[in-house]
Amino acid sequence: MSSSGSELGEFDRVRERRGGRSERVRVAVMGAVRQILQDSGYGALTHRAVAAAAYVDNATIYRRWPTRPQLVSDMLRDLSSDLVPVPDTGSINGDLTAYLSSVLAMLTxxxxxxxxxxxxxxxxxxxxxxxxxxxxxxxxRFSxxxxxxxxxIGRGELPAMLDHAAIMDALVAPAWFRTFISRMPVGEEFQKRCVMAALAQAQTEK
Structure with a gap:
């Protein structure tokens, strides 16, 4: 058998193994979507390209993810859950600090x-x-x-009536701005200021 025939046979065997397990298919497809976006950008994200990279049948991908935005949406949810967990340190200062640190680690x-x-x-x-x-x-994600x-609020650290979105905006928006726009440092002092700004936002709502 030729080399190309062997490779095709292996492709089919891998595809068959993964096609029988829904979760394996999903993991393979999400990994392929992420890699294509990182390497080549959104313009290169096609069902055919994902199928080839994930060793999954093209029809299977169309059936579960009919559009490119659906592929992107599921990939983003997986990525965020993995890289930006919601911490529980026992204090709001510790939680906000840990959360922002995870966001910056992801972005950088x-x-x-x-x-x-x-x-x-x-x-x-x-x-x-x-x-x-x-x-x-x-x-x-913010929810x-x-x-x-x-x-x-339950621990009595924050007032009961809060604009949750405004507080999280105060915490993470500067990190996104510095990462993608100003390219200024995002070190420890910057992170402390972001946490202080978020806490100050909370206190204005008493």
Whole structure:
């Protein structure tokens, strides 16, 4: 058998093994989506390219993820859950500090930074569906982080009536601005100022 025939046979065997296990298919596809976005950008993200990279049948991908934005949406959810966990340190200062540190670690990792840039570029360049996916993703992600604030209310560290979104904006928006716009340092002193700004925002709502 020729080398190309052997490679094709291996492709089919891997595809068959993964196709029989839904979770393995999902993990393989999400990994392929992330790699394509990091390496080549949103324009290169096609179902055929994902199928080849993930060793999954093209029809399987179309069936589970009919559009490119759906592929991006699921990949973002997996990525955020892995890289930005919601901490529970026992204090609001500790929680906000740990959360911001995780956000910055995600944003400053070269592969993840390039991934974010390619997705933002797609939304800025006129892909309205991707823009909606991003908005929904961040709303969902921030809603999860609100648990930190609710726990702090329960401990008496924060007032009961809060604008959760405004507090999280005060915490993380400067990190995004410095990472992608101003390119200024995001070290320890900067992070302390962000946490102080978020806590100050909370106290204005008493």
């Amino acid at each position: 990792t070269p592969g993840t930074k390039k991934l974010a840039q390619s997705i933002f570029a797609a939304s800025i360049e006129g892909d309205d569906v991707v823009a909606v996916v991003l908005a929904d993703f961040w709303q969902e 999860g982080s609100y648990k930190m604030l609710d726990r702090a």
